[in-house]
Amino acid sequence: MASRRTxxxxxxxxxxxxxxxxxxxxxxxxxxxxxGAGDYPAVPMFDLATVGLTQQAANVLSIATPFVIAIACLVTVGGGRWRWAWPIIAVSLVIAVFLDQHRLQPWVYQSFLYAILFAISPRSESGRLPEATFRLIRLLTISVYVFSAAGKLDFQFLHTVGQDFLRVQLEWVGVDVSTWPTKTRLFAAAIFPAFELCVAIALFWPRTRMFGVWMATAMHVGLIAVLSPMGLGHSPGVIVWNVVMALQAWWLFAGPVIEIEDDAAINSDAKADAGRVGPMAWAVVGFAIAMPIFERAGYWDHWLSWALYSPHSSRVTLQIHETAIDRLPEEWRVAVTADEESDRWHDLNLGQLSLAVRGVPAVPQARYQWALADQIIELAGIENQVRGKVQSASDRWTGKRDAQWWTRPDEFQKAGDAFWLVP
Structure with missing residues (x-):
């Protein structure tokens, strides 16, 4: 008889x-x-015509890939040939993202990494993955918490989103944080990333791992409450992902214990545990852990660096003249803000547009937002009735950003020349 985690x-x-x-x-x-998302444009990673893909073919692929992913997932859940399902999921996710960058949500990237690890890891005769694979997934999960915490130890988070988190939670107990001194409020907001960093540390050390599981659960439950309709009212996908992460903490770091009584199964599983994952699995995890280091320099995406709920990301501000508002689809006009400066120019909030039309956050990346703005301008035919700026990621300590303003179509196109992955 032997005891082990499932x-x-x-x-x-x-x-x-x-x-x-x-x-x-x-x-x-x-x-x-x-x-019912109207004419909301898809933003591919590159001009699909360069690979001989027509718009009609792209549309067919875009429809097919989610169904392929769903079927492969159902095969996995049903106990089918898991090893062959995961590469199909990984490839389908890549195709889906190439066809529309908006799909590059952090949980999509996480699922892609897991799919690769599940696909390439060695297995025992009974089909079980080795413990080494689970150690890599645990390491990857811990890195998510580390980089997420690091992204929030930042001027922008402490002064904006961190204050929102603090305000919502304390309003539930009747405390008005607006009366607190600024330094006190900033210190209190810093508790959120500090706690998340403690979760990562606790999960890393075996002796504190179970405590870390409870901490992670409390953190995600708290986030679910803050981001729910009774709090900040974020999108359903954000809520579901926090539920998934809370459950994953138990599955990976606590896990149910089962009794194995079959000697053949014990020997088979022992061989699996003795096996080692190959260099490719280490390379995948090493790459995923190393690349977020280059996020602030602009060489890796914010969401792929687990910069979650952190507003330091690069962005595009798009303003539209009031004479062009009627040229936008009606369902988009909810994202047009009031003319606060009485100059007849209104912000077209790309983040609000994404939430209103697609029900998900906009990709917090200047590259994507520039390409989205480009397609919106072309679709509405308002090239000479828009202006705005492209902003870099903010400085960690001061919150300042570099900004490139544009008022003419040629200036807008020049601003986009700096980006690599745009159509």
């Missing part, structure tokens, strides 16, 4: 999680004509 269930769990996340963000995955 490993088989993690693959089925993550397949269910991926299905749930895609269902919560269905307007990202299904055609706009099916979801």
């Amino acid at each position: 490993r088989d269930g993690l693959e089925a769990f993550w397949a269910i999680a991926l299905l749930a996340l895609m269902a919560a963000t269905f307007r990202l995955w299904l055609p706009t004509s099916w979801t």
